Amino acid sequence: MGVCDAMRHNTPVGKPTAMSAPHLPKVAGIDPMVPVSTHTAAPAEGLPSAPGALIQDRLVGWVSDLTTLHELTERLAGTSTLDSALHELLAAGAALVGAGRGLLVLEPAGAGGPSRTIGLGLAHAELGTIETVPRSATAYGRFLDGLPDTDVPLASPDILADTGLDPRCREVAARLGYAASYAQPLAARTAGRLGAAVWLYDEPAEPLERQRHLVGVYARYAAEHLARLLELERARADAAAMAEELLPGGLPRIPGVRLAARHRAAPGGGGDWYDALPLPDHALGLSVGSAGGSGPAALAAMGRLRAGLRAYAVLEGEDPVAVLSDLELLLRLTEPGRAATALYAYCEPGRRTVVLAGAGHTPPLVTGEWRTEFVETTLSAPLGMLSCWEAPSVEFTPRSGETVLFYTDGLLRRTGATTDRAFARLHSAAAGVPKALRQDPGAVADHVLRAVLPEGADRGTGEDVALLAARFD
Structure with missing residues (x-):
């Protein structure tokens, strides 16, 4: 199954219960038959080390990662409207972190507009239910409000067991049937803060370090693409307004x-x-x-x-x-x-x-x-x-x-x-x-x-x- 099919069917990179496994299943160009190093695993005790094989193993993993990112960024670059780019970003991120559902909130800094919220595997009513959680209690809300220490991704590996979370967060998670989340801020170099994406797991889980790295690189590229589309949409809106004035x-x-x-x-x-x-x-x-x-x-x-x-x-x-x-x-x-x-x-x-x-x-x-x-x-x-x-x-x-x-x-x-x-x-x-x-x-x-x-x-x-x-x- 290639990247396109994996994203179209929202196939996760790995089952939540196996998120700590050292290898990724095949999705978005990653072949499960190829041994892929997590870059942190030490050689098993009692076995002779093979430096050449280890280097080759890592090279195969890096090539697989580059292939994945190349395929995903090509698909994203092919989007010409803001809505299509947002849906593509959300689906690609879900495939990279192994989640089945998610939501993306676009809210450019400085009220630059336009603002919107889209979902992946979530009905409109379910998005409305999530939005009933106090904004300051959600990861995406903290990103969008620019609160301190919220410029890095945030994982909630077990929402129902985390007593430090707002009770409304746990209540909504239980009602909608998700048990973990991973939130990624979206920011561009010139446009600044654009929004945030949150991916949801059906069971307690969190992405591997390698998955976090891949989705972070992809999100940085996606944010720059979104910034260009935002500027284009604003220009079109200005042109339409000017035409109406004439x-x-x-x-x-x-x-x-x-x-x-x-x-x-x-x-x-x-x-x-x-x-x-x-x-x-x-x-x-x-x-x-x-x-x-x-x-x-x-x-x-x-x-x-x-x-x-x-x-x-x-x-x-x-x-x-x-x-x-x-x-x-x-x-x-x-x-x-x-x-x-x-x-x-x-x-x-x-x-x-x-x-x-x-x-x-x-x-x-x-x-x-x-x-x-x-x-x-x-x-x-x-x-x-x-x-x-x-x-x-x-x-x-x-x-x-x-x-x-x-x-x-x-x-x-x-x-x-x-x-x-x-x-x-x-x-x-x-x-x-x-x-x-x-x-x-x-x-x-x-x-x-x-x-x-x-x-x-x-x-x-x-x-x-x-x-x-x-x-x-």
Whole structure:
């Protein structure tokens, strides 16, 4: 059984009753058939010593240890999210110290967040039971609080027999059926204290010195990896917060139309936007678009394009072609190396008319009780791709009770399907909105997102999604 299988099945390195045995069972690259020295055992009395054999024995043990650590650290390095890294660390540590269960508490020093608690072989309710023990009475709590003399691992080989422990510790251990624990602090050189891992044994036991050394080396590497993932997650959270700040804080209320919007930011921050602007004579300007690229540069470009489009809509909002032509000029002058797509619609809710133009953008979708169809728009290259952009606008009239969906192409790309299949999935999702939900544009938007992007289909794709729904009365 290799490292992967051992960790997947939570196979302990040794049974708790045999934790003081001089050799480790086969797990994570350690072969029980190879005699492995504990580095402290003396030759048996009455037998001739064999220095060469002893050295070879130790070398085999060291090679086995290096192989184990190499396999485990490679698996950990392959994790790209904080949650996957935490679960990998907890499972690998359990295999190294020979425990079947455990928990890991992530609580970076200085309230740097994010904080979370995960378990191995423990249900959510069991984790809650463990958390009822006073924090100061637990090893992980003492680590996290930075109490004196808590910067080294702590073993509790017989919890039920240790009268020095808090009575609540023994009570919870008896209820959950574990009799011993081994706690390992997690700290990185630059980030400082990150959290602690605790592994639980079903019988009184404690890891061998060699096992402690291996899990300590692994934990130090894991802490540095966690620190990098924490920094990445904070950067992603900051980018998402910045993107939300650049989007409208609210949607206008115009007689004859109701609006709802949904936005899902990409992990690295994307450049998709939506906007709704009240115009004179109870008119409404609606726009969606996407600035090419990702990260802070795309966010900044998105903010400039959205602000520019709002200004042009106020000046000449009745002519979507003129609005996008001005936006093309703005993009070419300010960011000549960037491309963008945009769609702008001038709506008169009282007359239920919509005049729109698009620059390389996906067509809107109108859906209601009697029809669901894409609006036919003229073909055009994206903004920034031509020396001068101009394409004719189109006009259509939504029926009473129909909802027009404006969306960015990230919605299609997140499906992972081909373009034709993605459009078909979107059309099917809109057509399948239950009648009871069609009165609320927010419910329509939510249903479409759930149907187009089932659970797991929209994770880790690096695509922004913006969806604007306008229901006409």
